[in-house]
Amino acid sequence: MTNSEQYYRNIEYREKNIHTYTMLLDADYDMEINHFKDDLNDDEALTLDATRYGNVSRFVNHRCGDPNLLLRPVQIDTRDTHYYHVAFFTARDIAKKEELTWDYNINFDDKHEVKGFRCLCGSSLCRDKKNKFQKKG
């Protein structure tokens, strides 16, 4: 089988095996709780509130380049690669009460992606070079 035949066979397999599931989210276009009132229009300010339906991972902040957590897909209960969970692993020893961070992989060169997010991670590897609020460190 050629590579392109294999490619189209994979697409066909995926299309036949599309899985859907219901997810509960609290989401709203709400400028009142958004820090970027001056920079965004209402329809650009979707806020996801993980208080009721999220889990403890909602407290993990972003850090560019050298976060103390890494994300890995893991399989639980099934070897079907359509279903995986995302697990956090420590990238190094973490001190008691130290902030947990992972790299959200934000592309700071993409205007749409970063319009509502200015990075305050303080890492020397921070990619948000235009951030006027950047912490030194």
Ligand SMILES: C[S@@+](CC[C@H](N)C(=O)[O-])C[C@H]1O[C@@H](n2cnc3c(N)ncnc32)[C@H](O)[C@@H]1O
């Ligand atoms: C998953 S929550 C993290 C927990 C949040 N800091 C809190 O106290 O509930 C993601 C939000 O935290 C803020 N945040 C996380 N990392 C940030 C960073 N490096 N710079 C600025 N804001 C950050 C942003 O408001 C982002 O939308």
